[in-house]
Amino acid sequence: EAGVAQSPRYKIIEKRQSVAFWCNPISGHATLYWYQQILGQGPKLLIQFQNNGVVDDSQLPKDRFSAERLKGVDSTLKIQPAKLEDSAVYLCASMVRLAGDVGYNEQFFGPGTRLTVL
Amino acid sequence: AQSVTQLDSQVPVFEEAPVELRCNYSSSVSVYLFWYVQYPNQGLQLLLKYLSGSTLVESINGFEAEFNKSQTSFHLRKPSVHISDTAEYFCAVSAASYNTDKLIFGTGTRLQVFP
Numbered sequence: 558e559a560g561v562a563q564s565p566r567y568k569i570i571e572k573r574q575s576v577a578f579w580c581n582p583i584s585g586h587a588t589l590y591w592y593q594q595i596l597g598q599g600p601k602l603l604i605q606f607q608n609n610g611v612v613d614d615s616q617l618p619k620d621r622f623s624a625e626r627l628k629g630v631d632s633t634l635k636i637q638p639a640k641l642e643d644s645a646v647y648l649c650a651s652m653v654r655l656a657g658d659v660g661y662n663e664q665f666f667g668p669g670t671r672l673t674v675l
Numbered sequence: 676a677q678s679v680t681q682l683d684s685q686v687p688v689f690e691e692a693p694v695e696l697r698c699n700y701s702s703s704v705s706v707y708l709f710w711y712v713q714y715p716n717q718g719l720q721l722l723l724k725y726l727s728g729s730t731l732v733e734s735i736n737g738f739e740a741e742f743n744k745s746q747t748s749f750h751l752r753k754p755s756v757h758i759s760d761t762a763e764y765f766c767a768v769s770a771a772s773y774n775t776d777k778l779i780f781g782t783g784t785r786l787q788v789f790p
């Protein structure tokens with residue numbers, strides 16, 4: 558079974574530029590997450606999708622960050638314009654949870670995209 | 676809300692020595708607890724988890740962790756480490772609820788195993 562795919566793996570941009578990251582979850586996984594992992598910190602949830610709907614975006618800086626999952630499969634995360642403090646690894650994760658599921662399901666993580674803002 | 680504290684940012688240890696990585700959590704509700712491992716340039720991998728039942732949980736590669744409710748801890752241990760265990764280890768917590776699976780991570784502990 559293929560894992561969570563992310564691209565690009567590395568990106569270097571200058572501040573005020575725009576950048577987009579792509580994530581393809583494990584086939585059949587209805588739930589998708591984007592995390593931000595700043596150097597020296599643990600991952601922080603930015604946004605959670607259930608199919609193509611947003612479940613939780615309470616920690617997404619909406620003035621500059623946006624995310625979509627139009628067809629309920631792959632997802633893009635965009636930053637516009639980027640700031641120096643956005644330098645981090647952006648992790649995508651997916652989970653199989655379907656509507657009506659209860660109990661624990663494991664989140665599977667992709668390799669991440671390392672963003673450097675100069 | 677939940678929070679996680681990993682007191683040790685780095686733990687150096689010699690090969691074949693025992694190791695303990697400490698994790699304490701805070702929550703007003705019942706929780707699930709996790710340890711994730713992150714090897715260089717790779718994503719997070721679930722190492723082990725506590726959901727319910729036995730408070731001692733084990734991984735397939737010799738790690739174990741014990742849920743201690745009174746001390747609100749979930750320390751990770753291994754009796755004899757190997758060079759290949761060198762990685763970043765993250766403790767995480769989520770509320771034990773059917774309608775939320777939000778993971779709250781600690782800041783991580785870098786385990787460095789020396790020959």
